[in-house]
Amino acid sequence: MTDIEKVQAVAQADQEKYNKLKLALERMKNKQNKILFCIPDIPTPTASIYEIYFQATVMKQLGYNVVGLIQNHDQVIPAWIESNLTDFKHVNMEKNDLNIGPDDVLVIPDIFTNIMEQTKDLPCIRVGLLQSIDYMVNALIPGMDWSSFGVQKILTTNNNLRGLVEEYYGQNKFEIKVYKIGIPDYFKPSDKPQRPIISIVGRNNNDISKIVKLFYAKFPQFSWVTFDVMLTNSKPPLPMRRIDFANRLKTNFAAVWLDRLASFGTFPLECMKSGVIPICLKPDICPEYIVEKDAEGKIRYVVNSGIWTDDLYSIPIIIGDICTKFLDDSIGIEIYNKMTEIAKRYNVENSKIEIINAYASFLNERQGIFEKAITDFEKLLENNKIETLEENKTEE
Amino acid sequence: MTSNNITVIIPIHKYDTGISDMLIKALESINTQIEIELFPDVLIVYTPDIETDVRNFIKVINTEAKYKFQIGTMINESGKSDFQTQVNIGAKGIQTGFFSILEFDDEYSNNYFKLLFNYIKAYPKVDIFLPIMVEVNSNNQAIKLTNELVWSQQFVGENGEVGFLNTTTLEQYTDFKISGAVIKTQEYLNIGGLKSNIKLTFNLEFLLRALNNAFKIYTMPKIGYKHLSDRPDSLNDHYIKTMPLEERKYWFETAKRESNFATDRAIGV
Numbered sequence: 001m002t003d004i005e006k007v008q009a010v011a012q013a014d015q016e017k018y019n020k021l022k023l024a025l026e027r028m029k030n031k032q033n034k035i036l037f038c039i040p041d042i043p044t045p046t047a048s049i050y051e052i053y054f055q056a057t058v059m060k061q062l063g064y065n066v067v068g069l070i071q072n073h074d075q076v077i078p079a080w081i082e083s084n085l086t087d088f089k090h091v092n093m094e095k096n097d098l099n100i101g102p103d104d105v106l107v108i109p110d111i112f113t114n115i116m117e118q119t120k121d122l123p124c125i126r127v128g129l130l131q132s133i134d135y136m137v138n139a140l141i142p143g144m145d146w147s148s149f150g151v152q153k154i155l156t157t158n159n160n161l162r163g164l165v166e167e168y169y170g171q172n173k174f175e176i177k178v179y180k181i182g183i184p185d186y187f188k189p190s191d192k193p194q195r196p197i198i199s200i201v202g203r204n205n206n207d208i209s210k211i212v213k214l215f216y217a218k219f220p221q222f223s224w225v226t227f228d229v230m231l232t233n234s235k236p237p238l239p240m241r242r243i244d245f246a247n248r249l250k251t252n253f254a255a256v257w258l259d260r261l262a263s264f265g266t267f268p269l270e271c272m273k274s275g276v277i278p279i280c281l282k283p284d285i286c287p288e289y290i291v292e293k294d295a296e297g298k299i300r301y302v303v304n305s306g307i308w309t310d311d312l313y314s315i316p317i318i319i320g321d322i323c324t325k326f327l328d329d330s331i332g333i334e335i336y337n338k339m340t341e342i343a344k345r346y347n348v349e350n351s352k353i354e355i356i357n358a359y360a361s362f363l364n365e366r367q368g369i370f371e372k373a374i375t376d377f378e379k380l381l382e383n384n385k386i387e388t389l390e391e392n393k394t395e396e
Numbered sequence: 397m398t399s400n401n402i403t404v405i406i407p408i409h410k411y412d413t414g415i416s417d418m419l420i421k422a423l424e425s426i427n428t429q430i431e432i433e434l435f436p437d438v439l440i441v442y443t444p445d446i447e448t449d450v451r452n453f454i455k456v457i458n459t460e461a462k463y464k465f466q467i468g469t470m471i472n473e474s475g476k477s478d479f480q481t482q483v484n485i486g487a488k489g490i491q492t493g494f495f496s497i498l499e500f501d502d503e504y505s506n507n508y509f510k511l512l513f514n515y516i517k518a519y520p521k522v523d524i525f526l527p528i529m530v531e532v533n534s535n536n537q538a539i540k541l542t543n544e545l546v547w548s549q550q551f552v553g554e555n556g557e558v559g560f561l562n563t564t565t566l567e568q569y570t571d572f573k574i575s576g577a578v579i580k581t582q583e584y585l586n587i588g589g590l591k592s593n594i595k596l597t598f599n600l601e602f603l604l605r606a607l608n609n610a611f612k613i614y615t616m617p618k619i620g621y622k623h624l625s626d627r628p629d630s631l632n633d634h635y636i637k638t639m640p641l642e643e644r645k646y647w648f649e650t651a652k653r654e655s656n657f658a659t660d661r662a663i664g665v
Contacts, residue, residue: 192519193514195558195559196547196617221540224545224551225548226548226558327528327618327619328618329511
């Protein structure tokens with residue numbers, strides 16, 4: 001190859017890059033780029049899966065080309081999520097026919113550290129979705145963090161998680177965006193008086209069983225009080241659709257929540273929005289909505305935000321106490337007012353806005369990079385043209 | 397003062413200072429109801445032998461007490477002084493859509509009627525609202541709850557709806573009581589009211605008959621009524637002291653049998 005041919009080849013490659021960048025930018029501006037969400041195969045209802053679908057739907061409604069990447073070919077789209085939230089294309093991530101460009105966004109939940117590693121060479125925007133510090137840390141070997149796989153952007157649902165990442169992995173190491181989750185409006189107080197039934201949900205079935213047995217042992221006079229594990233009445237009992245879950249939840253007057261590993265605590269918020277008293281074992285990460293700063297800047301617990309305890313074994317006694325108050329109709333209105341006030345902060349509309357802003361920030365940054373690169377290329381191509389013209393003149 | 401479409405029927409067939417004191421406490425439990433604008437009417441049904449005492453009592457309380465409700469009286473001239481007859485006479489004589497039975501030695505909780513109105517609004521098709529009753533001894537110590545078992549799925553059965561009484565529940569547990577209950581007057585009269593020929597188990601017989609007549613019976617999951625369960629000389633006390641076990645069993649069987657009949661048939665023990 002002659003020198004002129006080499007120069008021409010470089011110029012052609014630059015031109016191709018330039019064209020690709022222009023095309024990618026055009027696609028971004030027209031929202032033709034893809035936003036891909038990796039979806040774990042978790043059959044039981046969890047707030048973290050719901051949030052993935054919620055985010056996907058928010059972006060789909062904005063006009064983006066949303067794709068759900070599923071783990072297995074037989075992975076079932078969760079029926080417990082409203083069908084309007086799952087109505088987008090799902091593709092098996094094991095298939096290699098997916099074309100991912102630099103204008104696309106790949107959202108990788110915390111549970112998928114392996115995918116972070118496998119996709120580290122992809123040119124797209126990669127966002128780590130952090131909803132559980134447990135999932136994040138469990139999958140990492142000591143000394144590593146998500147940046148080891150080139151993930152620099154994190155989207156998370158609360159400031160506690162942001163604080164933990166910054167504390168342990170360093171300030172400004174990641175670009176962290178936080179949004180508040182939204183509790184759907186179908187979580188609402190019942191029109192009818194509530195029933196002397198207590199919902200009980202938790203990560204560990206042994207804990208649930210222990211609480212129920214100790215309660216009946218301590219309070220035989222309440223042997224008729226029912227615990228509702230919030231499953232369908234079918235045989236076998238199955239997880240409920242979230243809307244059915246909401247409709248059942250509001251009819252019970254109180255709900256027990258046992259989940260020390262929770263990173264946020266969606267269920268107590270669902271209770272608060274439904275006018276149901278949450279009786280909660282405090283998780284290791286104290287939910288942000290039950291703490292506040294007082295006038296002196298000291299952190300304190302929010303009064304009337306349900307009943308929260310560090311002691312699992314005090315819960316049966318708390319249940320007995322709240323049952324007595326329910327029967328006497330002496331549960332104060334203050335607790336219901338405070339719960340409503342807290343739940344209001346976590347509404348769907350705000351959540352949508354914050355999700356849109358977070359993604360806009362990621363996309364705008366990439367768009368800015370494209371625009372700068374295009375300008376640089378245009379300058380380069382212009383210079384190449386001038387040089388070629390001058391060379392031609394010299395030759396003449 | 398205007399009625400709120402409920403009459404509280406208080407049957408009495410004896411009178412002395414002790415009863416007078418208890419009656420005042422019972423009336424006070426209506427007078428101290430909270431967060432209601434309209435109070436129920438009260439109707440005292442009594443037997444002719446205590447007419448003078450009752451009139452004097454009414455005169456005194458009308459002078460001294462400032463009750464927020466109307467107190468009416470009705471004399472029971474049927475010649476029968478049993479609880480069931482007194483209640484039936486009262487129910488026939490009232491104009492309100494609902495009535496409740498208040499035994500003179502019992503009391504309502506002070507939020508009972510406030511709660512009741514919420515339940516009537518939420519469940520307009522219910523014919524009988526039972527309160528959860530707390531049974532106390534003469535030292536005012538709680539002994540047990542009554543009417544609450546309909547809230548256990550185990551008792552209402554797989555196909556039953558918790559909160560609502562059904563025959564499955566009554567077959568397993570017969571001790572449901574209608575004192576303090578709020579009952580649709582016309583429906584009560586339509587099925588013949590309480591049967592005076594049934595001793596001991598007239599509550600059970602009435603509830604079974606009501607269920608046979610497709611009544612909806614719902615227990616409000618609130619403690620609404622305090623029942624003194626061991627008053628000496630009470631009907632219950634009398635049965636405990638005098639009725640042999642075999643006879644008690646007989647009355648349970650009789651209640652089940654008689655609940656199939658509308659009329660208050662003569663029973664031979």
